[in-house]
Every structure is written in structure tokens, then in C-alpha cells.
Amino acid sequence: MTSAAPRLVSGRIGDVVARADGGPKVKGEFAYASDLSAAGMLWGHTLRSPFAHARIRSIDLTAALTMPGIHAVLTHGDVPGQKCYGLEFADQPVLAIDRVRYFGEAVALVAAEHPEQARRAAERIVVDYEPLEPVVDAERAVEQDPLHPDAPTMGHGYRRDPRPNVVRSIVIRHGDPNVEGDVAISGVYDVGIQDQAFLGPESGLAVPDGEGGIDVYVATQWLHVDRDQVAPCLDLRPEQVRIHLAGVGGAFGGREDLSIQIHGAMLALHTGRPVKMVYSREESFVGHVHRHPARIWAEHRANRDGKLVCVRMRILLDGGAYASSSTAVTSNAASFACGPYAVENALIESTCVYTNNPPCGAMRGFGAVQTCFAAEAQMDRLAAELALDPVELRLRNALAPGDVLPTGQRVTGSMPVAEVIRRCAALPVPEPEALPRDPIRLPGGAGNVTRGQGVSRGVGFAVGFKNICYSEGFDDFTAARVRLFLDARGELAAEVHCAAAEVGQGVTGVIAQVARTELELDEVTLAPHTTATVGSAGSASASRMTWMAAGAVQLACRAAKAELERRGELGAGDEIDLERVYRHERTTPLDPETGQITGERAHVAFACAAMRVVVETDVELGLTRVVWIGTAQDVGKALNPQAVTGQIEGGTAQGLGLALMEEIRTSDGLITNASFTDYLLPTALDMPPVVSDLVEDPEPGAPYGLKGVGEPPTVVSTAAVVSALRAATGRALTRVPVRPDDIVGL
Amino acid sequence: MRISLRVNGEEREADVWGGESLLFALREGLGLPGSKNACEQGECGSCSVLLDGELVCACLVLAAQADGHEVTTVEGMADGEELHPVQEAYVQAGAVQCGFCTPGLVVATADLLARIPDPSDDEIREALSGNVCRCTGYAKIFDAVRLAAAVR
Ligand code: FES
Ligand code: FES
Numbered sequence: 001m002t003s004a005a006p007r008l009v010s011g012r013i014g015d016v017v018a019r020a021d022g023g024p025k026v027k028g029e030f031a032y033a034s035d036l037s038a039a040g041m042l043w044g045h046t047l048r049s050p051f052a053h054a055r056i057r058s059i060d061l062t063a064a065l066t067m068p069g070i071h072a073v074l075t076h077g078d079v080p081g082q083k084c085y086g087l088e089f090a091d092q093p094v095l096a097i098d099r100v101r102y103f104g105e106a107v108a109l110v111a112a113e114h115p116e117q118a119r120r121a122a123e124r125i126v127v128d129y130e131p132l133e134p135v136v137d138a139e140r141a142v143e144q145d146p147l148h149p150d151a152p153t154m155g156h157g158y159r160r161d162p163r164p165n166v167v168r169s170i171v172i173r174h175g176d177p178n179v180e181g182d183v184a185i186s187g188v189y190d191v192g193i194q195d196q197a198f199l200g201p202e203s204g205l206a207v208p209d210g211e212g213g214i215d216v217y218v219a220t221q222w223l224h225v226d227r228d229q230v231a232p233c234l235d236l237r238p239e240q241v242r243i244h245l246a247g248v249g250g251a252f253g254g255r256e257d258l259s260i261q262i263h264g265a266m267l268a269l270h271t272g273r274p275v276k277m278v279y280s281r282e283e284s285f286v287g288h289v290h291r292h293p294a295r296i297w298a299e300h301r302a303n304r305d306g307k308l309v310c311v312r313m314r315i316l317l318d319g320g321a322y323a324s325s326s327t328a329v330t331s332n333a334a335s336f337a338c339g340p341y342a343v344e345n346a347l348i349e350s351t352c353v354y355t356n357n358p359p360c361g362a363m364r365g366f367g368a369v370q371t372c373f374a375a376e377a378q379m380d381r382l383a384a385e386l387a388l389d390p391v392e393l394r395l396r397n398a399l400a401p402g403d404v405l406p407t408g409q410r411v412t413g414s415m416p417v418a419e420v421i422r423r424c425a426a427l428p429v430p431e432p433e434a435l436p437r438d439p440i441r442l443p444g445g446a447g448n449v450t451r452g453q454g455v456s457r458g459v460g461f462a463v464g465f466k467n468i469c470y471s472e473g474f475d476d477f478t479a480a481r482v483r484l485f486l487d488a489r490g491e492l493a494a495e496v497h498c499a500a501a502e503v504g505q506g507v508t509g510v511i512a513q514v515a516r517t518e519l520e521l522d523e524v525t526l527a528p529h530t531t532a533t534v535g536s537a538g539s540a541s542a543s544r545m546t547w548m549a550a551g552a553v554q555l556a557c558r559a560a561k562a563e564l565e566r567r568g569e570l571g572a573g574d575e576i577d578l579e580r581v582y583r584h585e586r587t588t589p590l591d592p593e594t595g596q597i598t599g600e601r602a603h604v605a606f607a608c609a610a611m612r613v614v615v616e617t618d619v620e621l622g623l624t625r626v627v628w629i630g631t632a633q634d635v636g637k638a639l640n641p642q643a644v645t646g647q648i649e650g651g652t653a654q655g656l657g658l659a660l661m662e663e664i665r666t667s668d669g670l671i672t673n674a675s676f677t678d679y680l681l682p683t684a685l686d687m688p689p690v691v692s693d694l695v696e697d698p699e700p701g702a703p704y705g706l707k708g709v710g711e712p713p714t715v716v717s718t719a720a721v722v723s724a725l726r727a728a729t730g731r732a733l734t735r736v737p738v739r740p741d742d743i744v745g746l
Numbered sequence: 747m748r749i750s751l752r753v754n755g756e757e758r759e760a761d762v763w764g765g766e767s768l769l770f771a772l773r774e775g776l777g778l779p780g781s782k783n784a785c786e787q788g789e790c791g792s793c794s795v796l797l798d799g800e801l802v803c804a805c806l807v808l809a810a811q812a813d814g815h816e817v818t819t820v821e822g823m824a825d826g827e828e829l830h831p832v833q834e835a836y837v838q839a840g841a842v843q844c845g846f847c848t849p850g851l852v853v854a855t856a857d858l859l860a861r862i863p864d865p866s867d868d869e870i871r872e873a874l875s876g877n878v879c880r881c882t883g884y885a886k887i888f889d890a891v892r893l894a895a896a897v898r
Contacts, residue, residue, distance in 0.1 A: 022837035025845030026829065026852055028780020028820035035779035116763070199784040199792055199846040199880050249784070249846030250880050281785040440868045446875065504844025504881050642840040642886075649883030650843065676789035676878065684874040687884045 012517040013704055016642045017509055020526075021502070032247035033219035034203035038274035041205070042071055044260070044267045045118035045277070047108040047125050048286060049100035052356040052669025053134040053147075056098050059108065060126040067124055069117035071271045074109040078266065081235030087225070087257050087361070091152040092322040094233050094262050100129070101147055101321035102356055103670045104286025111267040111275050134356035134669040138295065138318040141165040141353040148354060153323050159592040161351075167319045168327040169351040170334050172595030174406040177347030181301035181309040185381045189298065189374040190735040192663035193318075194291035194654075196363050197681055200249015202279040202287055206264035208272055213240030214265045219248040221255045223499045223529065224536035233262045234269065241265070245529035251503035252654070253362030254288040256541060257324055285674035289324045289361030290664055292317040292352065294333070294370040300378045306388050306396045310345040311406075313337045315371060317352040317360070324361030326352045331472060331590065333367035336715075338406055339375040340417045340465035340608045341397035346406040348595070356669040362541055364654060365466065365714040372464040373736060376719035380460075380726065390461050390723075391425045399465070399608075408596040413605050414707070416697040420632040421463055423693050424610035427630035432457055443616055443623035445685050454620035457627075458728025464716035465608035468699075468708045469544040472602050473589040476544070479535030480552035481579035482515070482560040486572055493523035494560070497579075499537040500549040501529065505710060506643040507545045513639060514550045514703070518557035535581060543607065543708025546639065550703040551582035585701050605699050609633040609712035611652070611720035614688075617728040622740025624660060626686065626721060632693040636707030641694065648692045648713045655717025657682045659725075663737050749813035753778065754822025762809040769793045771809035772819060780820040780849045784878070791877030794850035794857075795819045801857040803876075820849035823856065832856045835894035836887075843881035851877045855891050864895050 011017045024030040061073045076083060076095040083097060084090040096107045108125050112118035135144045146164035153167050154160060161169045204218035213236060220226050223243045231241045248255070260277040268275040279287050294317050301310040315333050319326035334350035350367075363369075383390040398417040404410050433441065435452040442452050470476035481497035496515050502508045508526055515524040527533060538548055556578060563576045570576070588599030611631040617624045629652060638644045661680040665673045673679045698705025718736055726733050729743055750759045753776060760775040769786065772778045772795070782792035786805040793804040796818040804819075823830040829837070832855045842848050851874065858865060858873040865873065870891050879887060 016840075018837050018840070019842055021845065022842045023829065025842050025848050026820075026833035026836045027824050028778075028849040030845055031779075032782070032846065034783055035773070037774075114763075116765070197880055198844070199782070199790065199878065200844065201784065248844060249782075250844040252880075278783070281787065438868060440872060446872060504846075506843070646840050646843060646882055646886055649885040650881045651883075653883035654880075675787055676785045677787060681878050681880065682883075683876075683878060684871045684884045684887070690883060690885055 011513055013513050013639050017513060017640050019506060019509055020512065021508065030247050032200050032249050033217065034201060034278045036205040036217055036246060036276060038205060038207055041274040041276050042111040042113060042271060043115040043118050044264055044275045045110045045115065045122050046106050046263060047122040049096065049103060049105040049107055051100055051129055051131050052103045053132040054100050054129040055132060056096060056100065057128040057130055063124040064110065064121040067117065067121040069113035070110065070121045072111040072267055073121065073125065074266055074270060079233060082232040085229045085233050085258060085262065086323055087325050088327060089152045089323045091148055102359055106263065109263050109267055111271050135165065136355055136357055136669050138316050138353050138355055141355050147321065153327055157589050157592060158327065165354040167323055167352040167354055168330040170331050170595055172334050172346065172348040172406050175345035177310060177312060177345055179310045179345045182304045183385050184299060184301045185378055185385060186299040187378060187381065187734060189296045189377060191294040191370045191373060192737055193293045193358060194363060194658045194662050195285060195664050195679060196252040196254030196288065198250030198252055198254055201281060201284045202259035203277060204246060204260045204264050205274060205276045206268035207274045208268045214269060215242045215244060216261055216265055217244045217246040218261055219246055219255060221251050221501045221503060221541055222539035223501065223531045225539065226258060226261050227531045229258055230261050230265060234265055242530060242532045245501055248501065248503045251540065252364045253541060256362045256539060257289050259287055281676060282674045286671060289359045291363035292319060292329055292360040292370065296370065296374040298374050298378050300382055302382055304386065306386055306393045308341055308343045308397050311338045311343050312347045315350040318355050318357055319352040320355055320357045320359035322359045324359055326361060329367040333371050334595065335407060335603065336368040336466060337371040337375060339372060340399045340463055342399050342403045343406060348406060357666055358664060358671060364651065365711050366542065368464065368466040368715045369718060372715050373719045373722065376462040376723060377734065380723055391421060394421055394463050407590060407602055409601050409603065413701060414636065414697040414699045415606060416634050416695055417463065417608050419697065420608050420610040420634050420695050423632035423695055424612055424630060427612065427691055427693060429459060429612065429614055430628050443618040443625040444621060445625065450618050450621060454618045455616050456619050456728045457616050458724045460613045460720050460723025460727055462716050462720035462723050463608065463610045464712060464719060465606050466711050466715050467603040468607055469547060469584050469604040470542055471587050473587055476538055477581050477583045478537045478548035478552040479579055479581045480556040481534045482556040483575055483577045484560050484564060484570065485575040486570055487523060491523060492521060492570065494519050494521055495525050495527055496553060497527040497534040498549055498553060499529050499531065499534050500545050501540040503540050505647065506640065507540065507549050509643065510546050510639055511549055511553050514553040515557055518554055519561060534579060543711045546708055547702050547706055548582060550706060552580060554703050555580040555582050605702065605707065607634050607707045607712045609716045611716045613720045613724040615724040615728050617725060617743055619729055619743060622743040624725065626656060626688045628688050630691040631713065632695055633709065633712055634695045634697060634707065635709050636699040636702060637696055637705040638694050639704065639706055644694060644709050645692045647709045649690045651710055651713030652690050652717040653682045653687050655714045656721050659718045659721035659736050659738060661737050747810060749809060751812045751814065752816040754818060766809045767805050768807040768809045768812045769804035772804060778819050778821050782846055782849055784846060791854060792847055792850040794853040794877065796853065796857065801854060820852055823852065830856065831897050832894045835890040839886050839890035839893050841882060841886040841890035847877060847879040851887060855894060859895055859898060863898060
């Protein structure tokens with residue numbers, strides 16, 4: 001048959017498309033990583049350190065090995081290959097060797113017939129620890145004994161920092177940082193440790209292939225980089241390790257680092273049986289990296305007319321025990337420290353240190369959340385100092401195409417900061433609701449603790465921005481493979497392979513939309529996401545996956561279509577099968593000494609968002625109810641408007657969580673609230689309606705002009721919620737999450 | 747020990763050990779992994795099922811306690827290929843992202859609408875406040891509940 005003539009296809013770019021995985025998910029049939037099973041399967045369990053810092057004198061497995069149902073008990077000596085791994089630097093032992101550096105570090109592995117047998121056997125492993133003084137104060141860490149004496153992150157094009165425990169330090173010097181303005185505002189801000197708290201716990205199934213290799217079915221964000229970390233530790237060739245995406249119950253950055261991949265594979269290879277591992281919630285809290293806690297010192301200098309003349313900021317991030325993606329977070333925090341404003345002079349220092357606190361790495365917003373909170377608080381205070389409307393102050397400084405960022409990079413693509421500010425400010429704010437009223441609509445809600453006497457209303461505003469795609473010279477690419485063939489009815493059909501991780505954000509829908517649009521076909525199926533049949537897709541992070549997957553699938557589809565046209569027709573049994581690799585515009589590193597660009601750009605593109613928040617706060621009880629949120633977000637082009645607003649609403653909720661309740665608490669490095677009882681997440685009672693206005697200003701270099709949409713709402717919402725709280729309480733509120741005590745002023 | 751119970755209208759038997767939760771028995775013993783295991787501490791609602799018609803967290807019920815009782819899980823809601831109206835509404839409203847909260851929310855929503863066919867926004871919030879969703883920010887979940895209420 002000949003190639004199909006152009007015809008109307010539903011589910012194309014720009015349409016609202018219901019998720020293809022929606023049916024299986026609502027029926028409970030979608031197979032998440034924790035739902036998998038295999039014949040003869042064993043259960044794996046990890047023994048973890050009860051200390052934040054200790055030397056391991058010895059490990060005695062004798063008692064554990066005699067427990068019922070036990071098939072294997074493994075320690076560092078059983079790691080077949082490289083003993084350490086890491087996302088960017090291999091500084092983390094697969095299993096602790098002679099020292100543990102954080103609470104919950106993996107020490108030993110057990111495989112048993114039943115998970116409870118595995119847990120009980122793990123309790124019988126005798127580890128002789130010698131507790132050491134933990135490094136827990138990020139400010140003092142640079143004077144204490146090094147946790148990693150070999151300084152694994154130094155010498156990679158980063159600034160050489162001779163101080164102990166520095167993961168990375170970057171200084172951005174722009175213009176003349178000594179310029180004075182008419183006014184100066186300075187403040188110190190703190191951000192607590194936030195957890196991704198994805199609902200699907202870390203899980204997976206490792207299945208030996210009988211020939212020395214392994215198949216790992218796991219919930220992850222980047223299949224190929226998992227494989228490249230797993231294979232050397234197992235002493236296997238990459239092709240002997242096949243990583244397959246199992247259903248992912250949310251990610252938000254927390255699945256960039258490995259969890260069960262090497263551990264499960266070790267147990268499976270050792271026992272010759274499939275091994276399943278599922279973390280409990282408590283284990284999940286210690287088993288993945290978190291958002292970096294930060295302390296930020298900021299000084300904003302401006303003229304009477306509100307124009308910023310100089311921003312000076314020092315950012316200190318606590319990276320915890322291992323590097324993870326801390327080096328990139330450190331520089332991202334610096335890049336976005338000034339907010340989406342044109343500032344001619346700046347001095348930004350951003351430093352991340354190793355400590356014995358919980359390891360930190362990627363979480364939605366990636367460094368920009370912390371600095372946005374500080375910078376926007378400064379902007380509010382500046383507005384008050386100058387008696388200017390906060391929205392007007394922001395408009396006067398709004399970054400625009402052609403402007404130069406503190407890194408020296410000129411904005412060449414879309415940057416509609418003024419537009420998102422104006423559109424957000426134009427959203428109608430609801431009128432205050434009269435008292436008395438149903439207590440469910442008062443701060444404290446179902447707790448029924450107030451009649452509303454002490455309630456004060458406040459309206460806040462904030463703007464934030466962040467990079468899209470990987471930066472600083474990273475070779476960022478995505479592969480897609482397209483097969484065209486005739487289906488059973490003789491109709492042209494397509495199968496798309498792309499290893500892009502579907503973590504809930506809806507990238508599989510985007511892939512199908514792009515393929516239908518480009519091929520003008522209804523019959524598009526997606527092959528399983530795996531390392532086995534297609535090249536790397538890169539990570540489902542940095543708001544890049546939709547852009548990169550769309551780019552790759554578009555390229556592959558266009559090539560397949562051209563091939564089809566060349567051939568004229570496909571016969572029964574014929575097929576076209578080709579793979580293409582998409583790269584975005586190249587970036588280059590920042591100069592290690594000046595923080596200035598060394599080529600045209602360090603970042604590919606940017607997305608911004610403005611948000612207005614209305615809160616009611618009971619200033620006597622310290623309770624808060626967020627009443628309403630309105631936001632305008634720069635989305636480039638909305639490929640699926642329903643999915644885009646879903647990302648905005650969900651991302652906003654996570655920022656609200658950091659503003660009001662979410663914090664991992666530690667005592668001498670030990671996590672004290674590793675449960676959903678003690679680590680609070682926003683519930684249906686905490687989330688107000690969110691009005692989203694999508695600003696479509698196409699990004700010139702991106703497929704269809706799209707921008708990633710996942711992170712900007714999380715970047716801006718913490719700042720916006722606290723801005724409203726300040727308006728309601730009159731207090732400075734320099735720390736998130738804001739605690740009831742802070743509101744009451746205790 | 748061996749328990750027998752009626753699950754989604756079918757008589758079933760399972761071998762369980764003393765401390766095992768109903769959730770574990772459903773997921774690992776009875777081949778019904780639809781009910782989810784996000785916290786196993788009664789804090790998230792991802793494991794919501796109906797036990798003799800009453801909404802419970804399956805992670806907080808001992809499997810042994812369900813002996814002789816009737817359980818409805820998310821797998822028992824659709825009528826063959828035909829989605830339950832609540833399930834259909836979740837798909838149409840875009841209330842599903844990662845979907846890990848969805849089975850529990852679908853069961854909790856069906857329970858809410860059985861008790862209150864046309865709930866107010868405050869009633870929806872209160873009824874679903876025990877079901878955590880980390881992805882959606884709840885807006886589209888509320889849309890789904892209103893949509894399901896409207897088509898009933
Ligand atoms: S798993 Fe039962 S309430 Fe969370
Ligand atoms: S959709 Fe992911 S937790 Fe609700």
C-alpha cells in the first residue's frame with residue numbers, strides 16, 4: 001500500500017489528550033515497580049547504619065546466615081566490581097566498607113523467601129561500630145576533618161578550593177560588585193531539607209539471565225545512566241545489564257540516584273533467583289537524596305526608581321555525605337540567584353559542603369527554589385523600603401530578550417518575564433470571605449480550633465525562573481527509534497522506541513502526540529522503555545524530557561517519513577526501522593574563576609512564572625490557610641494543556657509544602673521524622689484552587705516552541721506563599737518551612 | 747494460618763502469617779496489587795479498600811481480621827472492560843499523573859459518592875483529606891469527583 005495521504009488525526013500536538021496509561025492506572029492494573037513478581041522470587045532487604053558517622057570495626061554474619069528462609073547475606077566484600085558508584089562522582093560505596101557517613105547508609109544485604117524473614121535476619125547481623133563525631137554544621141564543615149580525604153569532586157573544571165569538605169564552590173563576578181545604590185537591603189534566609197516524597201516507594205525486581213547477565217526492572221528517571229553505574233560495580237559489560245522501566249510512582253528528582261539497582265542485582269546474581277526489593281516509607285526517607293538545605297546571605301542595592309544596581313549573595317548548601325548531583329545544584333543556585341531581573345553588577349558565591357547529614361541531590365527546582373525564596377523576599381523588602389508596589393518594582397527590573405545574565409550569557413530565546421508578571425497581576429483575586437463561616441474554611445480547618453477572631457489576610461507575589469535542559473557543557477541528547485510497518489489490517493502503523501522515563505509527568509503521551517502529528521497516523525504504539533532496544537534518552541529531569549523526547553521523536557519520524565516517500569510504498573512484511581539522536585544547542589562550562597560563560601551559553605533556555613497567593617493566617621494560633629493561588633507561566637507552547645496545568649498545580653503544591661510544612665528534621669545527623677505521620681505533605685485540605693494562565697511565547701530552538709513546565713511552579717510557589725504570609729503577619733519570616741511559632745513570634 | 751474471605755465478589759483463600767496486613771495478603775498472596783503501599787502506616791490512603799462496605803486502610807487491617815469478611819478493592823470496581831464512572835472521571839479530568847494514589851482515591855471517591863451523591867467542595871476536601879497525592883495538587887482530583895457526581 002502507498003503512504004497514507006494527509007488526514008485528520010486526533011491526539012496531535014496542542015490537543016487535550018487523555019493519558020493512555022489512565023485506564024490501567026484507575027483500574028489498578030498498571031504494574032508499578034513494587035507490584036512485580038517472578039516465579040521463584042526472593043525478597044531482598046538492606047541493613048542500614050544507625051549512626052550518622054562511625055567506623056566499622058567488624059561485621060559478623062554468623063547468626064543471620066542460620067535464620068530460616070535465608071539465601072544470601074552480602075557485604076562490601078561481595079561487590080563483584082567497582083566498590084563505589086555515583087551519579088557524577090563515584091564517591092559512595094555500594095555497601096559501606098570501613099566507615100559509614102550518614103544515617104541509613106547501606107551496610108549489608110539479605111535475600112530470603114519472605115520479606116519478614118529478610119528483615120529479621122538483617123537484625124541478627126552484628127556490626128561493630130565505633131561512633132565518630134558527626135560533621136553536621138555546614139558552616140563549620142570547611143574546618144573539620146575531611147569526610148572524603150581524596151576530594152573526589154575537585155579537579156573537574158571547577159574552582160580549586162583547598163578547604164576540607166567542599167563539594168563545589170563557584171563565584172560569579174559580574175560588572176562591578178562594589179557599586180552602591182541609593183538603598184541597600186540585606187537579609188539572611190534559611191531553607192530546610194525537603195523530601196521528594198513520591199508515593200511509590202523505591203522498588204524493583206532483578207532477574208538473572210542465566211548467562212551471567214541481569215535484567216533489572218526498576219522505577220527510575222534515567223535508564224542508561226543507571227546501567228552505566230550498575231555494570232562496573234557488578235563487573236559486567238554494559239550490554240549484560242539491561243535496565244527496564246517499571247511503573248514509576250512519582251520521582252521529582254529523587255530517583256536520579258540509584259536505589260535498589262545494584263543491591264537487587266547482587267542478590268539475584270548471588271542466589272541465581274529473581275530478587276524483589278521494596279523500601280518501606282521509613283527506608284525511602286533515608287534511601288534517597290533530598291533537596292539541599294541552604295543558608296543564604298543576600299544584599300540588594302537599588303536606586304530610588306527601583307532599578308537594581310547590584311546583587312550580592314552568598315549561598316551555602318549542605319550536600320550531606322555524598323556528592324550525588326550537588327555540583328550542578330551549586331552552580332544552578334548561583335545562576336538563578338538574582339531572579340529573573342536585569343542586574344548589571346553582581347557577586348554571587350555558592351558553596352556546597354560534605355557533612356554527615358542526609359545526602360542531598362536533585363529535587364524539582366534544583367537550586368533555584370532556595371535562591372528564589374531569598375531573592376523574592378529581598379524584592380518585597382526593597383519595594384517596602386522604596387514605597388513602590390511590589391509588582392511594579394518587579395516589572396521595572398524584568399529580564400527580557402537581549403539582556404545579559406550575571407554569567408555574561410545574553411538571553412537569545414524567549415524570556416517573557418514582564419508578560420507573566422502582568423498576566424498574573426491581572427488575575428482577579430477573590431474577595432475576603434465573611435465571618436462567621438464553616439470552620440473547615442478557617443485556618444486549622446477540620447481541627448475546629450478557631451472562630452476566626454485572630455485571622456489576618458495577606459496577599460503575596462513572587463516571580464521565579466529556571467533553566468530548561470542540562471547545562472554547562474553537558475552532552476545532552478535523546479535517542480528515538482521509529483518502526484513503520486503494515487498492521488494486520490494492512491494499514492500503516494508505527495512503533496516508537498524511546499527510553500524517556502515516564503514518571504507520571506506524561507511524556508509517553510507527548511511521544512505519541514508527536515508521532516501522530518509527524519506521521520499523520522492514528523496507529524502509534526510505544527515500545528517498552530528499556531536500555532535493550534534504543535539509545536539513551538537522558539534523564540527525566542531539568543524540565544527537559546518533553547523537549548528532548550519531542551525533538552528526538554520528531555527527527556526519527558521525519559526521517560522515517562522521508563524513507564517511506566523514497567520507497568513509495570511498503571509491502572506486507574516490509575518495514576522501516578531507524579533511530580535518530582536529538583541534541584539541543586551546545587552549552588559550555590562556566591569559567592571556574594569568574595563564573596562567566598566560556599562560549600555563547602551555559603544554559604540552553606529558561607522558563608519563568610509569576611504567582612499571586614492569598615492566605616489567611618491565625619496570628620494567635622500560628623495556623624495558615626492558603627485561600628487562592630493565581631499564576632501565569634511561560635510554557636513556550638502547551639503540547640497538552642490539561643497535562644500542563646496538571647504540572648503547574650502539582651508543582652505549586654510541592655512549593656506550598658516547603659513553605660508551610662515539609663521538612664526533614666535531624667538531630668546530630670539522624671533523621672527524626674521518617675514517616676508520613678511526622679513529615680507532613682499537603683493534603684486536599686491544604687490546597688486551594690489554582691488558576692493557571694499559560695503564556696505561550698515560543699522558544700525558538702525547541703521543537704514546536706515548547707518549554708518544560710514541571711519546575712517553574714515549584715521554584716516560585718514557596719516564595720509566593722511566604723510573601724503572602726509576611727503580608728498577613730507583618731513578620732520577616734526568613735526561614736522555610738514557616739512554623740506556627742514563627743507566625744506567632746515565639 | 748489460612749483465611750477465607752470474599753474479594754470482589756469471589757470466595758478466596760490465602761495462607762498468611764500472624765502479623766501480615768490485609769494489604770500484603772491482597773498484593774502478594776491474592777494477586778491483587780492494585781491497592782498500593784505508599785506508607786503502610788495508615789497515613790496516605792493509597793491502600794484504601796472497602797471492608798464489609800466500609801472504607802479502611804488495608805495496611806492497618808490484619809489479614810486475619812478479614813477472615814470471613816467481604817473486601818472490595820479497586821480491581822473490583824470496573825464492570826469488565828467498562829470503567830466505573832469514578833474511574834472514567836479520573837481519566838477524563840486529568841486527575842491521574844503517576845497514578846500511585848489513584849486506586850485509593852478511586853475507592854474513596856466511590857465511597858463518598860455512595861454516601862453523598864452531590865458533595866459540596868468542602869465535603870469533597872474533607873472526605874479525601876486522608877488520601878495523599880504528591881503529583882496533582884488535587885485540583886484535577888476535585889474536578890474528577892465533581893464530574894463523577896454530575897454523570898451519576
Ligand atoms: S499504605 Fe495504607 S495508608 Fe498508606
Ligand atoms: S498521581 Fe502521583 S501521587 Fe497522585
